[in-house]
Amino acid sequence: MTIVKDIEWHKGMKVTELLKAIGSCGFQGVELFKAVECITKMKREGAKIYLTFTSNMATSGLRGFFAQLIKLKMADVVITTVGSIEEDIMKAMGEEFHIGNYSADDVGLHEKGMNRVGNLLIRNESYERFEAYMQEILPKLYEKKKRYSVSEMLREIGLMLNDEKSILYQAAKNNVPIFCPAITDGAFGFHLFMFQQDHKDFIVDVVEDFANLIFSSSHDEKKGIIALGGGVAKHHAILGTLLNGGADYAVYMTTAHEYSGSLSGATTREAKSWGKIKDSADAVTVIGEVSITFPLAMFTALDILSEEGLI
Amino acid sequence: MTIVKDIEWHKGMKVTELLKAIGSCGFQGVELFKAVECITKMKREGAKIYLTFTSNMATSGLRGFFAQLIKLKMADVVITTVGSIEEDIMKAMGEEFHIGNYSADDVGLHEKGMNRVGNLLIRNESYERFEAYMQEILPKLYEKKKRYSVSEMLREIGLMLNDEKSILYQAAKNNVPIFCPAITDGAFGFHLFMFQQDHKDFIVDVVEDFANLIFSSSHDEKKGIIALGGGVAKHHAILGTLLNGGADYAVYMTTAHEYSGSLSGATTREAKSWGKIKDSADAVTVIGEVSITFPLAMFTALDILSEEGLI
Amino acid sequence: MTIVKDIEWHKGMKVTELLKAIGSCGFQGVELFKAVECITKMKREGAKIYLTFTSNMATSGLRGFFAQLIKLKMADVVITTVGSIEEDIMKAMGEEFHIGNYSADDVGLHEKGMNRVGNLLIRNESYERFEAYMQEILPKLYEKKKRYSVSEMLREIGLMLNDEKSILYQAAKNNVPIFCPAITDGAFGFHLFMFQQDHKDFIVDVVEDFANLIFSSSHDEKKGIIALGGGVAKHHAILGTLLNGGADYAVYMTTAHEYSGSLSGATTREAKSWGKIKDSADAVTVIGEVSITFPLAMFTALDILSEEGLI
């Protein structure tokens, strides 16, 4: 059995050193280090990695890191909600988001045209910019084809963007599909609807994208899930891998708890009852807010993998 | 200012009495009573009510209560995730779910063909029964039409079911649309995909359903949201009402917290920065698990509304 | 295995009916009903019941309910933190607390002499009244004796109060000891300190109270814990029963989670590793805010026990 070790600071410590220290300290630090080990193992074993996140994470500066991870071949499939798509595009067009605070005067913000996401702020102008962009590209997409699966359409958009830090751009460049099972649940959906009003033969085919999800891996391949937060993004990754025999590796990072029975709080342990994760799988659940836990774990994993020449 | 009142038990108290007592006791009891007041006000003012819930709630016995609420005209629009649809159908076909426990042996459950959702259990047989049903009805739907919006398809299925306690059945009977923005994120999606393999002209049109969502209310109508849990269901109700000027009433019941910036934990206060909820709206956030908080609040609201002849 | 049953409302339902309904509905409702069963069993089996709560609960209207429970012989030992003592005394002197809201302007409240506890408010005047009372009674206590254990001192104070809804009053009247292991952690401590400055031989003997805790039950007696919230109150009840062989029954109601390793979030399952709760014990953990969960469960338990003639 591993012994609990006292943590000690020395000047200028590296992230990897810190992670190792908290890995034998206790509680979630221990689980976080297990997450690092699970992620490095996924990569070493050549598993297909499904990375999922919720749209608030794309509101935050994790957005550029997700793009970097795709570039580094640390994600083979990306699954998210439509807010991520919208905000990635806004940022790719140069829009900037701001840091506010949790106890802001919300009525006052509304009057100033600021929209709050926790302690972050998005201006109305960013949505207007997004609208203009959608009005520009939808006709182009329509010209090419009348019927798109979601991931196909997102790939086309990614190819039109020109921002190294964009999730859509990197995904398109690196042949990583982006699945977004609830594509209409946001401003994106509204613009699709407006366009379809005048172009009834324009079809967004979510069922076809299910085929793409299934064929994104095979029974024979090893599969790993890194699910940040919950919701349909997490569930879709679980579903996609389950249909190919279940995941071999799974890291869930979440602030939700299992007592409500929600999928967002469902643990990797529960997943085994469904065969979602193989009985023998390496599986870790870390409770904590991902703007802290994910960079900490992933920076360490990247340091280790880089050392081994794997990225 | 309201005074904190000591609670006292007497024999055989009614739910409504309990709710009033905890309403001037403190903490979440106070918020729960505000939720009752907000819900009764929605109904009195003739607001269009958007009821949203996550699929684990349909796994639980809340499913029959949701059906009853639709029958009682307490929900004009229903929004949920696809697990709810699947499990409502399973139950309508006579499948039974069981109560287990949170610390079950998950590998053992998997071997026995039991799937765990918190402290509830679903047998593999229930999924097989669902599969058989889908294989039976999809050709019938296809015969009628080739292109369906999601809510239209769910309505057709509801009309074919024969269970007073079914959400789909009551929704269909009472002309209440059910929106499910991520319709493919479950077994339902898999069966749609299988069917489409041989019927390429079969289309599930999610964009058209956005039109249905927008036209489900108007700028002039009062609108209320009752969001149980978070995720796309909650977000979709907010979006649908926002596009018609924002909600006049909102009750959020959730176990999530705002510190992560997730939509699931977003409060009614934050919603005001977006105009999602009008600045002047009655809006309440109750933190707690809905299998307890929702029946407690809603039974009380129904008692009050029934007394007033409104249901 | 128990089957999940659909919940249905009918007019004028009783609390006990609601509780039974949610008891076979799912998630925390199931656990809450188990808590009812565990509590009724404690009483039927004649167990010594240790009731613990944190001081915010005495700020709320649960205070009068705790007093009622003592009167009904539903608590044989009470353990809490010193804020509960202070606020029980304030209320016994006629002070009233008010309901505010979580997102109040705290600087503004401070200027108005209002102190916030979640969504409750205590005026500075209540503390001044408490101070005057302490200055009045400490000399009286000193006259009688120079060295007090904490529970002994609280009993003396209880005998001097005259309020049926007071925890201290009912405890004193019914020979129920109140333990408060951190008696100096509040205004009470400050007044003890002021008094001791001029009366060096005045001693509050916390070690002697440990004897009282141990002798509050025996190895042979059955013992039950009802712990509301966490902290030293919960821990002290566990410790007191552990030293007499461990509890036979335990109900933990809390908003804390086990992932932090804190005692507040520690489950009844973890307690078994310590022998704090017997391996065979009936033990239930309910996650939720107690201003809702506790009255709901306890009112039901009282209805059942009253039916059986046990209270």
Add this chain to the structure above:
Amino acid sequence: MTIVKDIEWHKGMKVTELLKAIGSCGFQGVELFKAVECITKMKREGAKIYLTFTSNMATSGLRGFFAQLIKLKMADVVITTVGSIEEDIMKAMGEEFHIGNYSADDVGLHEKGMNRVGNLLIRNESYERFEAYMQEILPKLYEKKKRYSVSEMLREIGLMLNDEKSILYQAAKNNVPIFCPAITDGAFGFHLFMFQQDHKDFIVDVVEDFANLIFSSSHDEKKGIIALGGGVAKHHAILGTLLNGGADYAVYMTTAHEYSGSLSGATTREAKSWGKIKDSADAVTVIGEVSITFPLAMFTALDILSEEGLI
């Protein structure tokens, strides 16, 4: 307003670099960086620093880090619960704790004499060793004096230990008082009780320690609180500084939430209504498990302070 910046990994990043990156990324990362700024400011301004933690943190490897912080003059006053004292002593005597897991078989652990604290394990032997030690030192303490305040007694014990990584040892060496307002709430309390049975004139004077708490700082001095977790330790620091005019700086790191009205979840914002924290104070609340958040923030603060020659 600060702009949200995309995070980017590069090889071998330092903790301080990571912290700065997440500080302009969003959500709790932003708050964590504010915590770093608040801590460094406390030190720069020469504030008296009150460090509080709960006993599970001393079970973990944070124990050695707390000792190091005392040595580095980063804590002028320490407040904790008695479990910390006991476990610090056990470790000082060479006992080792182990890493287990949250879903362990607790009945099995009990049979093996292992006690679980989240995912950590303490053997029965460690408690036996502690007992032997207490039986050895209590007579020595008694020989010297008959009446001790708690902090005085802990100082005496610290002087007898010989472990650089011990909290008690470093506190004694560096004249840092350790307050433990509920000194009897643990095995320590039991041993005090056993000793007092035969030495009735042996007195642990908690009221006198209140004087020590008050005199641990003055109205004129700047005061800062670093509260890890909640409970009496956090409350006692707030109380001690409040009596001297309120804190100028406060960092609360916790997993608890304010919705329950508990002190553990009370925010620095609420504290302003009480004057616990000055209206103008720098105050930060970080939600997250401290085995991750605290080393991350404190290592960074130490790097910065070391750079400035302040430690």
